[in-house]
Amino acid sequence: MTPDEYVEAVLDLVERIPEGRVMSYGAVADALAERSGRASARLVGNIMARHGGSVPWHRVVSSAGRLPPGHEREARARLRAEGVPLRGEGVDIRVAAWSPQEGM
DNA sequence: GGGGTGACCCAGT
DNA sequence: TACTGGGCCACCC
Numbered sequence: 001m002t003p004d005e006y007v008e009a010v011l012d013l014v015e016r017i018p019e020g021r022v023m024s025y026g027a028v029a030d031a032l033a034e035r036s037g038r039a040s041a042r043l044v045g046n047i048m049a050r051h052g053g054s055v056p057w058h059r060v061v062s063s064a065g066r067l068p069p070g071h072e073r074e075a076r077a078r079l080r081a082e083g084v085p086l087r088g089e090g091v092d093i094r095v096a097a098w099s100p101q102e103g104m
Numbered sequence: 105g106g107g108g109t110g111a112c113c114c115a116g117t
Numbered sequence: 118t119a120c121t122g123g124g125c126c127a128c129c130c
Contacts, residue, residue: 003127025112029125040125041112047127049111060111068111 001036009036010047013100017059020083021098022091024063031100065090 001009009032017023023031025048026041033039041063048057048068058075061067067075067090076086085092 026114029112038126040127042110042124043112043126045111047111050128052111057111062111063113066111071111 001038006032006036006038006043007047007051010044011051011055014048014052014055014057014060016100016103017056017098018103020096022059022061022079022084022093022096023098024061024093026063027097027099028060059084061091061093063093065093067091 010028013028013031014023024041025044029039029041029044044060048060052060056078057068058071058078061075065087072089079091080086085095
């Protein structure tokens, strides 16, 4: 799988995250590991930063529920509108976490 | 080719 | 609870 295809796979998965739920960068990397052979949270973070504009990027947060630097305000507004449980600076990932297995 | 950087993560202190 | 160190992988000097 080429880097470009990996980007496509990441964006494709992010598009499937249902409203009101979120995934961490690591969870995304993990879910694609089987298919791509790669599992790097950092890589997913980079991909979202560069190509996330066309997908619901706000549904992808850090494993601690922190929102993407520079976009906290925007992300909070969208997440709140979708009914994602917010906690402190970010989201309550323990409650909002979603995995592809759940949504097949 | 070598080295720094980043929307990350986990284990240890 | 907060910091550190190591691992991760593509990108850009």
